Amino acid sequence: MSVLRRHLLGAVGAGAVLPLSGGRAQTGNQPILRIGVMSDQSGPYSGGAGATSVACTRQAIEEFAAANPGIRAEVLVGDHQNKADVGSNIARQWFDRDGVDVILDVSNSAVALAVHGIAREKDRIHLNSSAATADLTGRLCSPNTIHWTYDTxxxxxxxxxxxxxxxxxxxxxxxxxxxxxxxxxxxxxxxxxxxxxxxxxxxxxxxxxxxxxxxxxxxxxxxxxxxxxxxxxxxxxxxxxxxxxxxxxxxxxxxxxxxxxxxxxxxxxxxxxxxxxxxxxxSFYWDLNDRTRAFTQRVLPKTGGQRPNMAQAGCYSATMHYLKAAAGMGVAEAKRSGAATIARMKAMPTDDDVFGAGRIRPDGRKLHxxxxxxxxxxxxxxxxxxxxxxxxxxxxxxxxxxxxxxxxxxxxx
CATH class of the missing domain: 3.40.50.2300 (Response regulator)
Incomplete structure (x- = not known):
C-alpha cells in the first residue's frame, strides 16, 4: 500500500459524528452535514493549523448543538502534507465518495488553490482560514469559496x-x-x-x-x-x-x-x-477583549492549553456561520448546492466571539x-x-x- 493510500484511509477514518440542530423542525432522517478539515497535520506548518484547527471546528459544532439540538454534523480530518496533489486527491475522494459538503482550513496556498478549483467543479464549499494567497478572492475568485481569516x-x-x-x-x-x-x-x-x-x-x-x-x-x-x-x-x-x-x-x-x-x-x-x-x-488575539477570552476558555480543554492563533480560531468562526446558514435554509437544500449555500452565507451578517461583527463581500472576502x-x-x-x-x-x-x-x-x- 502506498504512502498516499494509507494517508487517505487515515483521513477518512478520522471522522466523528456530533448532533446539531437548525431553525426548522428536523426528523430522524435528516441528512448529515460533513465538514472536512484539511491542513498540515504533521509537518512544519502543523503548529499553525493542525490539531488546534480541528479542535476549534469541533468547538463550534458542540456549541451549535447545545443551542439547537436536531441537525447532525460529521468532522473528517485530512493531512495534505503540503503537497497540492495530495490535497487534490483528498478533496476529490471527500467530495465524490464520502459526501463531504465543506472543506475547511487548508493551510498552504498551493494546496488551497487546488482545492478551491475542485470545490467549484463539484459545486461544494471551500472555507479557507489558513492559506494566505489573495488570489482566492481576486482573479481566481469562485462562487464556492469564502476566504475567511487573512490574506497576503x-x-x-x-x-x-x-x-x-x-x-x-x-x-x-x-x-x-x-x-x-x-x-x-x-x-x-x-x-x-x-x-x-x-x-x-x-x-x-x-x-x-x-x-x-x-x-x-x-x-x-x-x-x-x-x-x-x-x-x-x-x-x-x-x-x-x-x-x-x-x-x-x-x-x-x-x-x-x-x-x-x-x-x-x-x-x-x-x-x-x-x-x-x-x-x-x-485578526485575532486570545486576550484582546471579553469575547475572545471567553471563546479561548471554552476551547482550551480541547487544545491542551495552547491558545489558538487567528487561523485556528477562524475555523471556529467559519464553521459557526456555515452551520447557521445551513440550518436556516434547511440541510437538504444546503447539501444540494455549495454555491447556493455560499450565497446564503454572504447575505447574512457575521458575528461571533472570535472576530466580532463583520460581513462577507460578493468576491468571497470575509471582513473584520x-x-x-x-x-x-x-x-x-x-x-x-x-x-x-x-x-x-x-x-x-x-x-x-x-x-x-x-x-x-x-x-x-
Whole structure:
C-alpha cells in the first residue's frame, strides 16, 4: 500500500459524528452535514493549523448543538502534507465518495488553490482560514469559496505600511520559494513602495523545511536594509528569528525584523527574550477583549492549553456561520448546492466571539478588524501567553484589499 493510500484511509477514518440542530423542525432522517478539515497535520506548518484547527471546528459544532439540538454534523480530518496533489486527491475522494459538503482550513496556498478549483467543479464549499494567497478572492475568485481569516494583502497592508510609517523605509525580503511566499513578498513590496519605501533585495529559500538560514540572513545584513521582511511561516519563521538573534542582527538597532506571517504559537516557541520587539499583524488575539477570552476558555480543554492563533480560531468562526446558514435554509437544500449555500452565507451578517461583527463581500472576502501587535518584552508579560501589545487597529472596511482592485469576475461593474 502506498504512502498516499494509507494517508487517505487515515483521513477518512478520522471522522466523528456530533448532533446539531437548525431553525426548522428536523426528523430522524435528516441528512448529515460533513465538514472536512484539511491542513498540515504533521509537518512544519502543523503548529499553525493542525490539531488546534480541528479542535476549534469541533468547538463550534458542540456549541451549535447545545443551542439547537436536531441537525447532525460529521468532522473528517485530512493531512495534505503540503503537497497540492495530495490535497487534490483528498478533496476529490471527500467530495465524490464520502459526501463531504465543506472543506475547511487548508493551510498552504498551493494546496488551497487546488482545492478551491475542485470545490467549484463539484459545486461544494471551500472555507479557507489558513492559506494566505489573495488570489482566492481576486482573479481566481469562485462562487464556492469564502476566504475567511487573512490574506497576503491584509498582512502586507497591516505590517508593511505601518513599519514604513515608523521609519522602516528600506526592505530586504527572505522568501519561502513557493506560492505563499511569493504572494506575501509581492503584496508587501507593493505596500512598501506605495508608502514611499524601497526594496533593496531578496533571497528565496526552499520551502518548507529549511533549517539553516545563515546565508540568507547574511545577504539581508549586507544589504543594510532597515527592515528584514520574513515572507514565510511556521518552522521557517521560527528558525529565522532564532538565528537572527544568534547573529546579533537586530542588537545594534540598525535593522529590524518584520514577521509578515507569525502566529502566537510561533512566538511561544521562540520565547519572549528572542521574539521581543517583533511587529506582526493578526485578526485575532486570545486576550484582546471579553469575547475572545471567553471563546479561548471554552476551547482550551480541547487544545491542551495552547491558545489558538487567528487561523485556528477562524475555523471556529467559519464553521459557526456555515452551520447557521445551513440550518436556516434547511440541510437538504444546503447539501444540494455549495454555491447556493455560499450565497446564503454572504447575505447574512457575521458575528461571533472570535472576530466580532463583520460581513462577507460578493468576491468571497470575509471582513473584520485587523490588529498590529508588538511582541512584549519579558518584563511586560503578566503570565503565560501574554505576548502581544496592541499598536494599531485597522477597521473592517479598510483591512482588506478594495473589492474593485481584486479583478474578481463576481463583482458587478
Amino acid at each position: 494583502w491584509m498582512l502586507a497592508n497591516g505590517t508593511g505600511n505601518a513599519v514604513v510609517r515608523t521609519g522602516g523605509d528600506s526592505w530586504f525580503f527572505i522568501v519561502a520559494n513557493f506560492a505563499f511566499g511569493h504572494a506575501l513578498e509581492r503584496d508587501t513590496a507593493d505596500a512598501v513602495r506605495k508608502a514611499g519605501g524601497r526594496v533593496l533585495g531578496r533571497a528565496a529559500h526552499p520551502a518548507p523545511g529549511t533549517t539553516d538560514f545563515s546565508s540568507y540572513l547574511l545577504q539581508a545584513q549586507a544589504s543594510r536594509a532597515k527592515v528584514i521582511g520574513l515572507a514565510h511561516a511556521g518552522e521557517d519563521g521560527v528558525n529565522t528569528i532564532k538565528q537572527a538573534a544568534e547573529f546579533g542582527i537586530t542588537r545594534s538597532g540598525q535593522q529590524r525584523l518584520a514577521a509578515l506571517l507569525l502566529y502566537i504559537n510561533d512566538v511561544h516557541a521562540i520565547g519572549l527574550p528572542t521574539a521581543q520587539g517583533l511587529l506582526l499583524t493578526e 478588524p485587523v490588529y498590529l501587535f508588538r511582541v512584549k518584552r519579558p518584563e511586560e508579560s503578566r503570565g503565560p501567553w501574554d505576548y502581544y501589545a496592541l499598536q494599531a487597529t485597522t477597521g473592517t472596511e479598510e483591512a482588506f484589499r478594495p473589492e474593485a482592485e481584486g479583478g474578481c469576475a463576481l463583482v458587478a461593474g
